[in-house]
Amino acid sequence: MYNFSKSKKILFAIMAVSSLTFAACSQKNSSDENVTSNQAQTEYESKSSGTQAVQQETTKEQIKGVNKIALYIDHKDTGIHELADTYSSAWVKGKDIISFDAFGCDEKTFSSNGMNFKKLWESYWTQYEGYENSKIGYIVSFKLKSGEEINTTIKNPDDVFVYRNYLENYLYDDINQVQGEWYSHLLQSEVTDKTRMTSIKFTAGQDIDKVGDTIKLTAFVYNSDGDFDASGNYKGNVSYTVTIKNTAQ
Structure with missing residues (x-):
């Protein structure tokens, strides 16, 4: 005789495992996105810092010469x-x-x-x-x-x-x-x-x-x-x- 109750329990167990696996994948993807975002921000800040350094150096060069008369x-x-x-x-x-x-x-x-x-x-x-x-x-x-x-x-x-x-x-x-x-x-x-x-x-x-x-x-x-x-x-x-x-x- 087919045990419907036992089959139902097995189905629920499979669904629970799938749900946990999906959640773990979602969490990993979210973590990857955070890492990518942080890397992009770091690269941007690095480029910005470099640009500011160039601008400061240019300004420094521009003020060379006698500045009082x-x-x-x-x-x-x-x-x-x-x-x-x-x-x-x-x-x-x-x-x-x-x-x-x-x-x-x-x-x-x-x-x-x-x-x-x-x-x-x-x-x-x-x-x-x-x-x-x-x-x-x-x-x-x-x-x-x-x-x-x-x-x-x-x-x-x-x-x-x-x-x-x-x-x-x-x-x-x-x-x-x-x-x-x-x-x-x-x-x-x-x-x-x-x-x-x-x-x-x-x-x-x-x-x-x-x-x-x-x-x-x-x-x-x-x-x-x-x-x-x-x-x-x-x-x-x-x-x-x-x-x-x-x-x-």
């Missing part, structure tokens, strides 16, 4: 260089107004301590990594009494001729000279890759009476053409500006 008045009788801010004097046609020296620092005052200009200037300029590629430029801006605005970027000696009738500027390379001997202002034909326009002199032009009472001078550091926009305007962030006022008006 300021304009100073040289008090030759004391050997003290004083940080310039606003300089006021009477502008007289054909007469010198003021000269400024550009140094790679931002100290309020410093002494030459008996050093010649070349050694003093290089003691600041050469402290920066990549200083060899850093050059000095200037921006001269002023408004005529007619309302016309003059704004000129100076990277070469000939750039100053744009406004020469109103204001005469003379540029000097004080470090590539025989120290202690007399030398004249820099000419375009004398410019080389080693030239550094370390100082600038202002002289009142023939039409100085047509100029308003304020001149702005900005000294800036640049390392390549990438520091200028398509119009030739300086777009870097290493600069310093002084104001020159006319007390005769």
